[in-house]
Amino acid sequence: MDRAPPLVRGRRIAILVGDGVDSAIVKTIVSDLTKAGQIPELIGPTAGSVIDAATKPLPVNRAAPNAPSVIYDAVLIPPGVAAGLATMPIAQRFIDEAFRHGKPIAAAPDAHALLVKLDLEGGEGVVIGDGKLATLLLDNLAQHRFPRRVSKLAHN
Numbered sequence: 001m002d003r004a005p006p007l008v009r010g011r012r013i014a015i016l017v018g019d020g021v022d023s024a025i026v027k028t029i030v031s032d033l034t035k036a037g038q039i040p041e042l043i044g045p046t047a048g049s050v051i052d053a054a055t056k057p058l059p060v061n062r063a064a065p066n067a068p069s070v071i072y073d074a075v076l077i078p079p080g081v082a083a084g085l086a087t088m089p090i091a092q093r094f095i096d097e098a099f100r101h102g103k104p105i106a107a108a109p110d111a112h113a114l115l116v117k118l119d120l121e122g123g124e125g126v127v128i129g130d131g132k133l134a135t136l137l138l139d140n141l142a143q144h145r146f147p148r149r150v151s152k153l154a155h156n
Helices: 023-035 089-100 109-117 133-141 147-154
Strands: 012-016 039-044 049-051 057-059 074-077 105-107 126-128
Touching: 012 023, 012 089, 023 039, 023 133, 074 089, 074 133, 089 105, 089 109, 105 109, 105 133, 109 126, 126 133
Parallel strands: 012 039, 012 074, 074 105, 105 126
Antiparallel strands: 049 057
């Protein structure tokens, strides 16, 4: 029987941040996700904070080494961090694991090259947008996982 998808609440969203991130956009994303009943967490390369595009500290919730991808339901890559993530093997592994587990991924346009490098571009449940990243992610989060994406990888 076809049913409307359940309301999505309480999902943990990893927002990958690093130096140069636009903190105003990140704060808007966090606010939008929180209002939608989600639990966003800022994941940085180290504990403490990152330095945003305005050279001000932006506190992070967890350091990447202490934030395994398996405890999150989705990943969001905001503007201004893709170049830094592309040089961090731990960040690349985090994104790749989330993809392989069929989790939704939303990314700013500047992350396109990173997704291509990881061979994740165009996968089901992976969206790139310059508008409301939180909204794009929430749309895919309602489906929870994308198992066909995982099975497609298993056959490659």
